[in-house]
Amino acid sequence: MSEDLLTVQGLQAYYQMNYFGVRREVRAVEDITMSVRRNEVYGIAGESSSGKTSFIKVLAAAIRPPLRIIEGSVRYNFDGLSVDVAQAGKAQIEAIRWRHLSYIMQGSMSVLNPVRRIGRIFEDYASRPLELTGEALRERVVAHLGRLKLGPEVLSAYPHELSGGMRQRVTIGLATVCHPQFIIADEPTTALDVVVQKEVLGLIREIQQEMGSSVVFVTHDMSVHANIADRVGIIYAGRLVEEGPTRQMFFAPKHPYTAHLVASLPRIGDTMQRPALEGRPPNLAEPPSGCRFNPRCPLAVDKCRQEAPPLETVAPDHRTACWRWRDVAPLVQPAVKLWERA
Amino acid sequence: MFAVLRDLIRYNIEFAVGLVLVGIIVLYACLSFFSPVDPTQIYLSIPDQPPSAQYWFGTNSRGQDMFWNLSFAFRNTLIFGLIVAAISRVISITVGLLSGYLGGWVDRVLMFINDIFVAVPSFPVLVLFYFVLRSGLNTYSLAAVMAVLGWAYDARLIRSVTLSLKHREFTLHARYSGMSTPKILLQEHLPYVMPIIFATAMANMIWSIGMEVTLAVLGFTNINIPTVGTTLYWANNHSAMVVGTWWWLVIPVVLIVITFIGLFLLAVSLNEYIDPRSRLRRMGA
Amino acid sequence: MTGYLSFVLKRVVQLIGVIAAGVSASFFITHLSPINPVDQAVDRITARSGFRPDAIAELRAALTELYGTDEPLLVQFASFWGRLLQGDLGPSLIAFPTPAMDLVMRALPWTACLLVVTVLITWVVGNLLGGLAGYYQNNRFLKAFGIVTMGLQPVPYYIVAFILLIIFGFLWPVLPISGGFAMNVRMGWSWEFAFSVLQHAILPATSLVLVGIGTWFLGMRALVSNVVTEDYVTYAELAGVRPGRIVRSYVLRNAMIPQLTGLAMSLGGIFSGTVITEEVFNYPGLGSLLIDAVNGGDYGLVLAVSSVSIAAVGVAILVVDLLYPVLDPRVKAE
Ligand SMILES: Nc1ncnc2c1ncn2[C@@H]1O[C@H](COP(=O)(O)OP(=O)(O)OP(=O)(O)O)[C@@H](O)[C@H]1O
Ligand code: SF4
Ligand SMILES: [Mg+2]
Numbered sequence: 024m025s026e027d028l029l030t031v032q033g034l035q036a037y038y039q040m041n042y043f044g045v046r047r048e049v050r051a052v053e054d055i056t057m058s059v060r061r062n063e064v065y066g067i068a069g070e071s072s073s074g075k076t077s078f079i080k081v082l083a084a085a086i087r088p089p090l091r092i093i094e095g096s097v098r099y100n101f102d103g104l105s106v107d108v109a110q111a112g113k114a115q116i117e118a119i120r121w122r123h124l125s126y127i128m129q130g131s132m133s134v135l136n137p138v139r140r141i142g143r144i145f146e147d148y149a150s151r152p153l154e155l156t157g158e159a160l161r162e163r164v165v166a167h168l169g170r171l172k173l174g175p176e177v178l179s180a181y182p183h184e185l186s187g188g189m190r191q192r193v194t195i196g197l198a199t200v201c202h203p204q205f206i207i208a209d210e211p212t213t214a215l216d217v218v219v220q221k222e223v224l225g226l227i228r229e230i231q232q233e234m235g236s237s238v239v240f241v242t243h244d245m246s247v248h249a250n251i252a253d254r255v256g257i258i259y260a261g262r263l264v265e266e267g268p269t270r271q272m273f274f275a276p277k278h279p280y281t282a283h284l285v286a287s288l289p290r291i292g293d294t295m296q297r298p299a300l301e302g303r304p305p306n307l308a309e310p311p312s313g314c315r316f317n318p319r320c321p322l323a324v325d326k327c328r329q330e331a332p333p334l335e336t337v338a339p340d341h342r343t344a345c346w347r348w349r350d351v352a353p354l355v356q357p358a359v360k361l362w363e364r365a
Numbered sequence: 366m367f368a369v370l371r372d373l374i375r376y377n378i379e380f381a382v383g384l385v386l387v388g389i390i391v392l393y394a395c396l397s398f399f400s401p402v403d404p405t406q407i408y409l410s411i412p413d414q415p416p417s418a419q420y421w422f423g424t425n426s427r428g429q430d431m432f433w434n435l436s437f438a439f440r441n442t443l444i445f446g447l448i449v450a451a452i453s454r455v456i457s458i459t460v461g462l463l464s465g466y467l468g469g470w471v472d473r474v475l476m477f478i479n480d481i482f483v484a485v486p487s488f489p490v491l492v493l494f495y496f497v498l499r500s501g502l503n504t505y506s507l508a509a510v511m512a513v514l515g516w517a518y519d520a521r522l523i524r525s526v527t528l529s530l531k532h533r534e535f536t537l538h539a540r541y542s543g544m545s546t547p548k549i550l551l552q553e554h555l556p557y558v559m560p561i562i563f564a565t566a567m568a569n570m571i572w573s574i575g576m577e578v579t580l581a582v583l584g585f586t587n588i589n590i591p592t593v594g595t596t597l598y599w600a601n602n603h604s605a606m607v608v609g610t611w612w613w614l615v616i617p618v619v620l621i622v623i624t625f626i627g628l629f630l631l632a633v634s635l636n637e638y639i640d641p642r643s644r645l646r647r648m649g650a
Numbered sequence: 651m652t653g654y655l656s657f658v659l660k661r662v663v664q665l666i667g668v669i670a671a672g673v674s675a676s677f678f679i680t681h682l683s684p685i686n687p688v689d690q691a692v693d694r695i696t697a698r699s700g701f702r703p704d705a706i707a708e709l710r711a712a713l714t715e716l717y718g719t720d721e722p723l724l725v726q727f728a729s730f731w732g733r734l735l736q737g738d739l740g741p742s743l744i745a746f747p748t749p750a751m752d753l754v755m756r757a758l759p760w761t762a763c764l765l766v767v768t769v770l771i772t773w774v775v776g777n778l779l780g781g782l783a784g785y786y787q788n789n790r791f792l793k794a795f796g797i798v799t800m801g802l803q804p805v806p807y808y809i810v811a812f813i814l815l816i817i818f819g820f821l822w823p824v825l826p827i828s829g830g831f832a833m834n835v836r837m838g839w840s841w842e843f844a845f846s847v848l849q850h851a852i853l854p855a856t857s858l859v860l861v862g863i864g865t866w867f868l869g870m871r872a873l874v875s876n877v878v879t880e881d882y883v884t885y886a887e888l889a890g891v892r893p894g895r896i897v898r899s900y901v902l903r904n905a906m907i908p909q910l911t912g913l914a915m916s917l918g919g920i921f922s923g924t925v926i927t928e929e930v931f932n933y934p935g936l937g938s939l940l941i942d943a944v945n946g947g948d949y950g951l952v953l954a955v956s957s958v959s960i961a962a963v964g965v966a967i968l969v970v971d972l973l974y975p976v977l978d979p980r981v982k983a984e
Contacts, residue, residue: 488922575806
């Protein structure tokens with residue numbers, strides 16, 4: 024069990040478009056190397072349009088044109104089954120899908136077929152991987168829904184008859200009913216109100232612990248990561264800029280961007296205005312040269328504009344891509360209160 | 366505007382083909398301005414001549430040179446189609462914008478009327494008009510009646526677009542800055558609706574010209590005005606197929622089918638250009 | 651269920667409104683014209699043979715009473731509705747003294763059958779092929795079919811019927827091109843009659859199908875290529891749901907819904923097409939009857955045909971509309 028469940032090596036994935044003869048390329052995922060261990064929750068954070076969804080679409084083998092893998096490998100090591108998503112054929116991917124690897128899409132309000140009853144949808148999704156039909160399948164689904172605090176009556180409902188929170192729990196149910204070893208979730212709580220959000224997060228964590236699966240969890244909301252993630256990775260303009268154990272990321276970030284994210288978290292009893300990050304997020308069609316964060320970075324020096332910093336290990340389990348990571352500490356404001364709240 | 370046109374021609378083969386087909390027909394119709402013969406006169410040439418170097422499209426049993434006669438016919442038919450399209454566009458824009466923007470009881474009343482016009486089969490109604498007007502039904506009155514029958518479907522389309530524009534930021538801005546309703550509709554919303562109007566105008570022309578041909582063939586229009594329909598009427602009247610003057614039927618049918626296909630391709634490609642979703646799909650290709 | 655009931659009720663009220671408005675419009679179109687139907691009818695009848703002047707006067711008086719043309723318009727309007735509701739619009743002129751309504755009712759089944767059969771074939775086949783063409787975008791046969799329909803779709807009913815008539819009437823005469831059944835066959839429940847009816851229906855039905863199928867094919871193809879980008883389809887594909895199931899229950903099932911509305915909205919146009927096609931093939935339906943009535947100057951018959959046509963199309967639209975909530979569960983909730 025020493026090997027990691029997922030290993031990503033030098034991954035590049037671009038959107039390549041051709042509209043009325045005009046070529047456009049969006050470099051949404053640029054040279055990402057990371058891994059996810061067994062039985063851990065790996066959180067991915069980053070601002071909107073930074074490429075979070077694009078990255079985990081590749082992880083989920085949900086690549087559709089115009090998104091293309093340009094380089095790199097995405098290797099899964101399920102028990103006795105090793106698959107590289109970047110190389111694998113259709114059949115290989117089919118073999119792991121839903122049985123071992125499942126995906127909760129961003130905006131999962133719209134992933135349920137509006138003209139099909141929930142029960143039928145579960146049949147469609149789970150019958151083949153579970154190798155069950157009829158009453159046996161139904162029993163299994165009802166039991167699973169029970170864990171998500173949903174009664175059997177939702178099976179005969181149409182999606183529009185359920186509330187947003189219920190629908191979200193149904194999609195989580197769909198993704199977890201086959202007990203996959205690897206679950207990928209893209210902002211599963213963003214559209215929900217705070218109370219439901221908490222409940223759903225608790226459910227995901229619970230199910231993950233019960234099944235011993237690994238979860239990759241995307242959200243731009245740092246306080247959610249504080250609650251649920253074992254490790255956090257920060258994506259900025261398509262690059263993984265820092266990665267480390269959640270606690271360290273909040274207390275001792277080693278990248279100015281992470282420091283900014285942590286600093287801008289709201290804190291109890293805090294009346295000071297948060298400094299906003301100046302400048303706009305970079306255009307991924309023409310990213311800035313060198314370190315992509317340099318136009319907005321308070322620590323930027325000439326070297327940053329010329330050469331992209333590599334992702335280097337700066338502490339056990341902690342990697343960052345910044346030429347001046349040693350100088351980040353003064354930027355950090357204590358995040359203690361937030362941590363206690365969580 | 367010109368850039369859009371250029372892109373469409375270069376990268377949308379349907380649009381290019383459609384433009385060429387319609388262009389050929391329009392050019393041909395324009396030739397009638399230089400015609401050496403009067404199309405309403407009969408027995409000016411030897412009747413029943415097959416197509417030849419002298420008579421490119423042959424002559425008919427009424428002694429007319431089909432090349433020039435059809436050129437006039439296409440001119441009249443195209444003008445007819447344009448009139449119907451223009452009037453019915455005005456009605457559908459007015460109804461669509463008002464209904465979508467004002468909502469409430471105005472919307473309900475207009476949509477009830479709209480439902481009637483969508484449901485009522487237009488051909489029997491046109492026949493009814495011919496029945497009461499007889500020879501009073503000339504190109505213009507027929508065009509007016511057809512325009513009144515042919516706006517409903519498109520008004521619904523424009524209404525749905527206006528509905529979606531109504532709650533957009535810029536509409537609210539315009540309203541809070543005190544712009545009057547007609548001004549908002551004309552200055553802010555009409556530009557968005559414009560592409561739809563072009564695309565539906567093509568479809569409308571196909572429909573109205575098709576109806577005109579049908580009515581004329583049955584003898585339900587003024588048969589002395591040369592149009593594509595009346596040409597076919599006279600050909601049938603002289604049993605062209607039986608007598609063997611096939612060119613009298615085949616050439617106009619082929620040309621009118623070319624017109625329809627050309628207009629249709631233009632409508633389809635414009636529609637695709639308008640639809641943002643198909644644009645996205647194209648980006649993926 | 652109460653949701654559905656109130657939906658039905660709303661639709662029925664709407665239908666009655668549409669029919670009433672359409673039929674009233676027909677009445678006023680005919681009655682506001684400067685042409686006096688009595689004069690017209692008298693002219694037509696007397697033109698055929700010599701009539702004595704007193705016979706003509708008698709005829710004129712009878713017709714005036716029949717049409718009620720000497721009364722104020724609104725009175726005429728009221729009595730028109732009264733008679734229409736009793737199913738009596740007076741005798742026809744072209745088949746005097748058969749009541750106009752009888753002629754209409756005799757023609758109606760022919761048109762209704764032709765219409766129902768061709769609409770069903772056209773809608774089902776067109777949507778199925780179009781749906782598959784939208785989903786399997788690289789299939790060669792479906793691509794070719796798409797190009798052919800692109801060419802056929804804009805051609806009006808008359809021209810297609812006419813081309814078929816030329817091909818099968820003159821160039822390769824293998825099919826009957828005129829009438830509803832062969833002259834030498836007796837009308838009734840016999841195999842011979844049924845066969846003859848089918849044989850005669852082939853050309854009119856084919857031309858209706860040829861023109862109509864393109865609308866559904868192209869519409870469905872466009873709809874499906876939008877539906878396949880919906881999250882619920884992408885997600886099902888990702889989850890490895892069986893492809894056959896995805897095509898049927900996820901893609902086609904959803905794309906079908908707007909096509910049903912489309913059917914309701916285009917029934918009026920399809921009816922017009924049927925009228926025209928009937929005329930070309932001399933088919934004994936409402937279309938041929940209408941043209942005969944116009945050519946014969948038969949005032950009452952024209953009104954009867956248009957009123958019944960409007961009502962029939964209205965009812966057909968209602969039937970289609972009522973199917974809508976069956977396809978779309980979201981409607982019932984309203
Ligand atoms: N289908 C697509 N075609 C072209 N470009 C795309 C497509 N999807 C995303 N992009 C572009 O790729 C970049 C990354 O987008 P992505 O969806 O991965 O961001 P994200 O981090 O998930 O943002 P959010 O927090 O808003 O979900 C953006 O610039 C976006 O415009
Ligand atoms: S490398 Fe330079 S620009 Fe980039 S984050 Fe570090 S200091 Fe800032
Ligand atoms: Mg995203």
